[in-house]
Amino acid sequence: MKIGLEHIADLARGAALLGCGGGGDPYIGALMLRQAIKDYGPIEVIDVTGLGDADFVVPFAMMGAPTVMVEKFPNGGEMVGALRALERVRNEKARAILCAEIGGINALIPLVLAARTGLPVVDGDGMGRAFPQLQMVTYHIFGVPAAPMAMTDEYGNSVLFECAKSVDVERLARHLVVAMGGSSAVCLFSMHGDDAKRSMVRGTISLAIGLGATIREARRREGDPFTAILEFLRTTAYYQQCRVMFEGKTVDLLRETKGGFAVGRAIIEGTASCAGRTLEVQFQNEHLIAREGGKIRTIVPDLIAILDSASAEPITTEGLKYGQRVKVLGISAAPIMRSPAALDVFGPQAFGLKESFTPIELLNPQ
Amino acid sequence: MTESLRIGVDVGGTNTDAVLVRGRTVLASRKSPTSLDIGSGIVRAIKDVLAAADIPPAQVAGVMIGTTHFTNALIEAKNLSRVGIVRLGAPATLSVPPLTDWPEQLKSIVGGHAEILSGGYNYDGRPIGPLEPEEIRRMSREFKARGINAIAISSVFAPVNADQEEEAARIVREELPDARVTLSSQIGRVGLIERENAAVMNSSLLGMAERVIISFRQALIDLQIRAPLFVSQNDGTLLDPDNVARFPVLTFASGPTNSMRGAAFLSGANEALVMDIGGTTADVGALQNGFPRESSVAVDIGGVRTNFRMPDILSIGLGGGSLISAANGRIRVGPRSVGSRILTEALVFGGSQLTATDIAVAAGYADVGDRDRVRHLDRQLVAAAVDEIHRVAEEALDHMKTSGAAAKVILVGGGSILIHRDLAGVAELTVPPDASVANAIGAAIAQVSGEVDQIYSFEKLGRDQALHEAREAAEKNAIAAGAAVHTVKIVDVEELPLQYLPGGAVRVRVKAVGDLHYRGTT
Numbered sequence: 001m002k003i004g005l006e007h008i009a010d011l012a013r014g015a016a017l018l019g020c021g022g023g024g025d026p027y028i029g030a031l032m033l034r035q036a037i038k039d040y041g042p043i044e045v046i047d048v049t050g051l052g053d054a055d056f057v058v059p060f061a062m063m064g065a066p067t068v069m070v071e072k073f074p075n076g077g078e079m080v081g082a083l084r085a086l087e088r089v090r091n092e093k094a095r096a097i098l099c100a101e102i103g104g105i106n107a108l109i110p111l112v113l114a115a116r117t118g119l120p121v122v123d124g125d126g127m128g129r130a131f132p133q134l135q136m137v138t139y140h141i142f143g144v145p146a147a148p149m150a151m152t153d154e155y156g157n158s159v160l161f162e163c164a165k166s167v168d169v170e171r172l173a174r175h176l177v178v179a180m181g182g183s184s185a186v187c188l189f190s191m192h193g194d195d196a197k198r199s200m201v202r203g204t205i206s207l208a209i210g211l212g213a214t215i216r217e218a219r220r221r222e223g224d225p226f227t228a229i230l231e232f233l234r235t236t237a238y239y240q241q242c243r244v245m246f247e248g249k250t251v252d253l254l255r256e257t258k259g260g261f262a263v264g265r266a267i268i269e270g271t272a273s274c275a276g277r278t279l280e281v282q283f284q285n286e287h288l289i290a291r292e293g294g295k296i297r298t299i300v301p302d303l304i305a306i307l308d309s310a311s312a313e314p315i316t317t318e319g320l321k322y323g324q325r326v327k328v329l330g331i332s333a334a335p336i337m338r339s340p341a342a343l344d345v346f347g348p349q350a351f352g353l354k355e356s357f358t359p360i361e362l363l364n365p366q
Numbered sequence: 367m368t369e370s371l372r373i374g375v376d377v378g379g380t381n382t383d384a385v386l387v388r389g390r391t392v393l394a395s396r397k398s399p400t401s402l403d404i405g406s407g408i409v410r411a412i413k414d415v416l417a418a419a420d421i422p423p424a425q426v427a428g429v430m431i432g433t434t435h436f437t438n439a440l441i442e443a444k445n446l447s448r449v450g451i452v453r454l455g456a457p458a459t460l461s462v463p464p465l466t467d468w469p470e471q472l473k474s475i476v477g478g479h480a481e482i483l484s485g486g487y488n489y490d491g492r493p494i495g496p497l498e499p500e501e502i503r504r505m506s507r508e509f510k511a512r513g514i515n516a517i518a519i520s521s522v523f524a525p526v527n528a529d530q531e532e533e534a535a536r537i538v539r540e541e542l543p544d545a546r547v548t549l550s551s552q553i554g555r556v557g558l559i560e561r562e563n564a565a566v567m568n569s570s571l572l573g574m575a576e577r578v579i580i581s582f583r584q585a586l587i588d589l590q591i592r593a594p595l596f597v598s599q600n601d602g603t604l605l606d607p608d609n610v611a612r613f614p615v616l617t618f619a620s621g622p623t624n625s626m627r628g629a630a631f632l633s634g635a636n637e638a639l640v641m642d643i644g645g646t647t648a649d650v651g652a653l654q655n656g657f658p659r660e661s662s663v664a665v666d667i668g669g670v671r672t673n674f675r676m677p678d679i680l681s682i683g684l685g686g687g688s689l690i691s692a693a694n695g696r697i698r699v700g701p702r703s704v705g706s707r708i709l710t711e712a713l714v715f716g717g718s719q720l721t722a723t724d725i726a727v728a729a730g731y732a733d734v735g736d737r738d739r740v741r742h743l744d745r746q747l748v749a750a751a752v753d754e755i756h757r758v759a760e761e762a763l764d765h766m767k768t769s770g771a772a773a774k775v776i777l778v779g780g781g782s783i784l785i786h787r788d789l790a791g792v793a794e795l796t797v798p799p800d801a802s803v804a805n806a807i808g809a810a811i812a813q814v815s816g817e818v819d820q821i822y823s824f825e826k827l828g829r830d831q832a833l834h835e836a837r838e839a840a841e842k843n844a845i846a847a848g849a850a851v852h853t854v855k856i857v858d859v860e861e862l863p864l865q866y867l868p869g870g871a872v873r874v875r876v877k878a879v880g881d882l883h884y885r886g887t888t
Contacts, residue, residue, distance in 0.1 A: 031462045154458040181488040284374035323765045
């Protein structure tokens with residue numbers, strides 16, 4: 001499959017939905033990708049099974065504050081710079097680029113690097129959604145170390161992180177991002193084909209495009225986009241347990257910034273078939289848990305997405321406002337993300353929640 | 367001062383409305399079709415209200431004009447200049463050149479020549495790169511060679527520091543003395559692409575703005591009115607003609623803003639929701655402290671994302687001309703509408719289309735056209751359509767609330783006859799007299815404002831002292847813009863702490879407004 005200009009809007013919308021309220025506004029990423037495809041041509045997307053076991057592959061992301069990215073966005077060269085710096089220290093040439101996070105802006109940015117280097121992108125990522133910290137990826141759970149990590153700024157300054165623990169990479173890198181002006185290009189969790197096959201959440205790029213296309217098509221036909229979304233997700237390998245959990249309007253919002261995270265909750269009062277009921281969605285950048293009357297409806301790492309009830313446009317936690325008519329989707333995370341080892345890294349306790357993980361299909365039997 | 371005579375004119379796409387106001391009294395109002403050359407329509411409308419009230423032109427103390435002219439020029443891509451664009455940001459931001467996201471047609475008209483040069487700032491004020499004067503001179507000569515003299519200059523984090531943009535403009539003017547220059551820091555907020563887009567739009571309108579202002583001035587000369595001329599801007603206050611010629615984008619949303627300000631004036635309410643129902647759409651906005659609440663998100667104009675200050679307006683497809691349809695047993699109102707053809711196409715006016723106005727007449731609460739023409743309508747259908755009209759209105763009003771409390775609502779515009787019963791979530795519903803010309807009234811009663819938008823060090827000055835200085839500066843600016851000293855008051859104070867900046871740097875924005883002080887008038 002090739003990704004061209006015609007796929008960008010679908011990918012951005014699908015990535016916003018999978019961002020579960022976080023992951024950064026894909027808008028500036030979509031602009032970068034449009035320009036990159038115009039300059040360098042469409043991007044080849046390959047299946048992970050197409051990799052040789054010894055093929056060297058490198059995940060790529062932009063790290064930093066989304067508010068900086070809307071002013072000082074990359075020049076593109078720093079992306080290539082980070083890749084070349086990592087290739088030098090590993091003494092291997094990348095055969096393909098990997099996505100670390102399919103939710104939000106980082107779904108689009110690895111494709112920009114792929115376009116500029118002529119390398120293919122592997123269909124998949126390390127989250128199947130968005131998470132706030134760089135060690136919260138399946139690559140980490142399967143023992144792939146984050147280091148060595150190359151971090152590059154717009155001048156081409158590269159810094160290399162050699163750490164035994166991936167959490168130390170996260171901690172030190174946060175400081176350096178500030179010194180680099182709040183946004184940097186990073187290559188990390190580099191690995192070979194065999195590890196990629198074990199650790200990737202597969203197929204999520206084509207899935208995000210499919211999701212975006214489904215919403216666009218449903219709007220064009222003036223049909224119900226939610227029926228179309230559920231039908232589409234049920235055909236997928238791991239998002240098949242999906243529900244429109246709730247329908248209502250936001251009646252209260254509590255939001256504050258704590259340690260660099262947007263923390264808070266949204267209260268949604270039921271309308272139509274949910275009249276008389278109330279859903280509470282708690283978030284830390286991304287939606288973490290949806291509760292109704294003291295009962296859990298969906299909990300992280302399963303996905304919670306809040307969408308405009310008419311257009312099915314995904315709404316970020318920043319974009320939530322009083323009075324919005326919304327529908328709340330609960331979606332199963334990939335099985336690879338529900339293992340005990342995975343839950344240790346990005347399960348409810350990693351976000352300070354008391355409730356333990358229960359799959360959405362058990363919480364909401366059909 | 368309250369007894370001074372003011373004329374308010376609202377030049378819409380269809381109608382030019384004029385009102386003559388003395389103090390709080392509306393002496394006369396007129397609706398007439400907008401003329402192709404604008405000027406003659408304004409002259410006719412003003413002549414009519416003066417004649418109706420029997421007032422000689424010499425007694426007029428001020429003329430305030432609201433116009434959608436510049437918005438329409440952009441949406442229709444007419445009369446726009448080609449723009450030369452200088453972005454200061456290299457080596458950052460090269461991955462997305464200027465105008466990347468513009469619709470192709472508009473881009474081909476407006477796009478002149480664009481380059482990204484060394485410069486810009488980080489969020490903490492450190493320069494990304496030095497300004498390179500020779501490069502700017504080279505670009506200026508390039509603009510000259512291409513016959514471009516409308517220039518837009520943007521820089522990364524210009525809201526934190528505008529020095530480089532200002533220095534670049536100075537150099538451009540040395541090379542191109544007639545250049546019309548817009549700086550992104552003069553109109554936009556954080557978000558480089560959106561702010562740059564706004565600056566480019568503004569520059570593309572500068573040539574036309576000059577001509578429009580000349581035609582407005584000529585209209586007053588033809589009418590023998592020697593009173594000062596003002597144009598209303600997005601926030602409901604006035605711009606003098608020189609500033610309109612420099613910042614035409616500041617007038618983009620003056621239509622809905624004027625109708626909200628007019629509604630506030632007519633009803634005496636400062637905190638309320640305003641619903642302006644026209645022929646095709648209804649605009650809902652919120653008054654805070656008597657002024658429209660600002661939008662906090664990017665606003666799309668003619669397919670281009672921008673982020674300059676605009677009122678937070680929700681437009682829905684409900685108007686007097688909205689078509690009534692039935693599908694799957696459900697009645698729908700709009701969004702399709704007969705629009706300005708309502709006087710010939712609605713049933714009550716002898717036409718063949720079933721519109722929202724016909725429903726209001728058939729239900730017995732509106733009295734326009736010929737009621738006999740809608741007597742045959744099915745009672746159930748009429749009742750269901752009335753329910754739907756009110757449901758759509760209720761939903762839109764609820765969207766614009768910021769809390770669950772029941773709101774005060776002011777209804778204006780010709781389509782206000784569609785609403786006749788209590789709306790859910792509404793504490794008080796008012797339809798003021800003269801509601802159909804609320805927009806022209808909003809222009810007539812507009813005040814002048816002064817703003818300060820600057821970074822202060824709270825650590826050095828202390829918060830109280832910093833805010834005090836900002837307030838004083840805003841009041842001073844309002845007086846400089848023409849406000850009468852004793853009427854000036856602060857209407858908005860916003861503090862935005864800049865993270866990671868040493869010295870407790872806080873961006874402070876203060877707005878002061880006051881009544882216009884009439885100088886040199888009879």
